[in-house]
Structure formats: C-alpha cells, structure tokens
Amino acid sequence: QVQLQQWGAGLLKPSETLSLTCAVYGGSFSGYSWGWIRQPPGKGLEWIGEINHSGGTNYNPSLKSRVSILVDTSKNQFSLKVTSVTAADTAVYYCARGRRSGDSTAVDSWGQGALATVTS
Amino acid sequence: DIQMTQSPSSLSASVGDRVTITCRASQDISNYLAWFQQRPGKAPKSLIFGASSLQSGVPSRFGGSGSGTDFTLIISSLQPEDFATYYCQQYYSYPRTFGQGTRLEL
Numbered sequence: 498q499v500q501l502q503q504w505g506a507g508l509l510k511p512s513e514t515l516s517l518t519c520a521v522y523g524g525s526f527s528g529y530s531w532g533w534i535r536q537p538p539g540k541g542l543e544w545i546g547e548i549n550h551s552g553g554t555n556y557n558p559s560l561k562s563r564v565s566i567l568v569d570t571s572k573n574q575f576s577l578k579v580t581s582v583t584a585a586d587t588a589v590y591y592c593a594r595g596r597r598s599g600d601s602t603a604v605d606s607w608g609q610g611a612l613a614t615v616t617s
Numbered sequence: 618d619i620q621m622t623q624s625p626s627s628l629s630a631s632v633g634d635r636v637t638i639t640c641r642a643s644q645d646i647s648n649y650l651a652w653f654q655q656r657p658g659k660a661p662k663s664l665i666f667g668a669s670s671l672q673s674g675v676p677s678r679f680g681g682s683g684s685g686t687d688f689t690l691i692i693s694s695l696q697p698e699d700f701a702t703y704y705c706q707q708y709y710s711y712p713r714t715f716g717q718g719t720r721l722e723l
Contacts, residue, residue: 534661542653542661542704544713557712558618591660601708603651603666605673610660 499524499606503592506613515579515613519592520572530595530602531568531575535588536610543588547595548575549602582615589613619643619707623716630721634695638719640688640705649709652681652690655718656701664703665690695721 505517519531532547546556548566556564560579568575579586589610595602620643630636640650648668653661663672665681668688678693692699700723705716 541718542706542715544706544715547713555711559712595708596666598666598670598708599647599649601649603649603663603708604653604706605663605666607660607662 499594501592501594501606501608503590503608503611506590506611509582509613509615511583511615511617512581513615515577515582515586515590515615517577517590517592517611517613518574519576519608520574521594522573524594526570526573528597531566532593532595532604533566533577533590534593534604535590537585537588545577545579545590547602549595582613584615587613587615618712619646619710619714621705621707621714621716623703623705623719625719626717627720627722629723630695631723632695632697636692636695636721638690638703638721640683640690640716642686642688642707642709645685646707646709648684649707650681650683650688651706651708652679653704653706654699654701655704656698661704 500522503519530547530549533545563580565578592608593604594606596605622641650668652665655661669681680691702718702720
C-alpha cells in the first residue's frame with residue numbers, strides 16, 4: 498500500500514517562494530505520474546500540475562509562470578515550488594499519485610495535505 | 618479548459634438512502650472521469666476512475682456510470698461515514714479540472 502508523506506509550506510510573506518516535498522513509501526516510483534492539487538480554505542479543489550514517468554511536466558496555465566515540479570528518483574520524492582506568492586495562494590496543498598487509466602492517468606493516492614498561509 | 622458542473626451542490630439524506638450525484642462536462646471527455654470523497658478536515662480519497670471502475674478498497678455500494686459529457690455517482694445505501702463532499706474530475710485533457718463539489722449532509 499503506497500503512502501505519500503508531504504512536508505513544507507507553513508507561513509509565508511507575499512513575494513516569497515512556497516516549497517513542498519512529497520515522499521513515496523511502499524510502492525514503485527516509476528510508471529506513475531506525480532502531481533499537486535490545492536484547496537483554498539472553504540473552497541474546492543484546484544489542479545496545479547504534474548510530472549509524468551518520463552519527466553515531462555504539465556502545469557495549470559493559471560499558475561504556469563510561477564510553478565515548477567521536480568522529481569528526485571534516488572529518494573523517491575517529488576517537490577513543488579511556487580514563486581512570488583500572494584494571499585491568493587493560501588491553501589492546503591496535496592501531493593498525489595496518478596495511475597495509468599486508458600491513455601491518461603487518474604489520481605489514486607493522496608498525501609495528507611500541508612497548509613500554506615501567505616500573510617504580511 | 619473543460620468545465621465540470623456537479624449537481625446538486627448540496628444534498629440532505631439519511632442512512633440507508635440511495636443517493637445520486639451528477640457531473641456534466643462542457644465537452645466530450647469519453648470515460649476519463651474520476652470521483653473523490655472528502656471528509657471534513659481530511660485529504661480527498663479516490664473512489665472511482667474511468668467513470669465506473671472502483672479504486673482498490675472502495676465499498677461496492679459506490680458506483681459510477683456515464684460517458685461523453687454526462688456522469689453519475691450512485692451510493693446505493695448510505696452509511697454514516699459517507700456523509701462528506703464529493704468531487705468529480707476530468708483527466709481527458711490539461712489542465713485537469715474539478716467540479717465544484719457536492720456536499721452530502723445528514
């Protein structure tokens with residue numbers, strides 16, 4: 498049973514960089530996609546982006562210029578960076594694993610979530 | 618971007634009830650549709666992928682159907698732990714998009 502354990506975020510000031518890391522335990526790292534999803538307080542889910550098994554990335558255009566997702570296969574970890582944060586980036590951030598479904602990937606496992614609060 | 622619209626936004630039901638939640642995509646997404654359950658203060662849980670396939674460990678009272686633009690999540694007999702918010706998501710194209718959520722209340 499795969500487990501995703503994430504850490505990082507916390508309290509940030511406007512213009513700082515948000516950093517999160519997600520470690521994968523109990524499952525293969527290869528053959529899956531690895532992504533991030535966020536949820537502002539009291540609101541719905543927003544897809545941020547993902548990196549696939551080949552290292553290719555896809556990002557939400559609404560965030561694309563500020564987001565990067567990287568993988569460290571030697572540690573079975575992947576990370577998220579969001580630059581130039583504002584109050585609108587305040588949210589719980591979830592890491593997630595995508596499993597092959599047809600010609601695409603569907604999320605089948607989630608991290609526990611990490612709150613990022615942006616305030617001056 | 619593909620818009621996902623769920624209905625209803627909230628729903629009151631009782632233990633043992635059969636519940637149906639619908640999700641409509643703004644364009645054809647074939648069967649690239651997933652459903653998630655989120656209990657208050659918890660991470661989402663994956664329920665269904667491919668519109669109708671249950672994720673491992675998901676009880677059989679959950680079922681999904683649909684293809685193209687119209688999809689349905691059915692809970693055949695509500696249990697106390699099923700009172701939560703449910704989201705659909707399309708993974709047919711980028712960016713992935715979610716429905717706004719359906720809050721299932723007692």
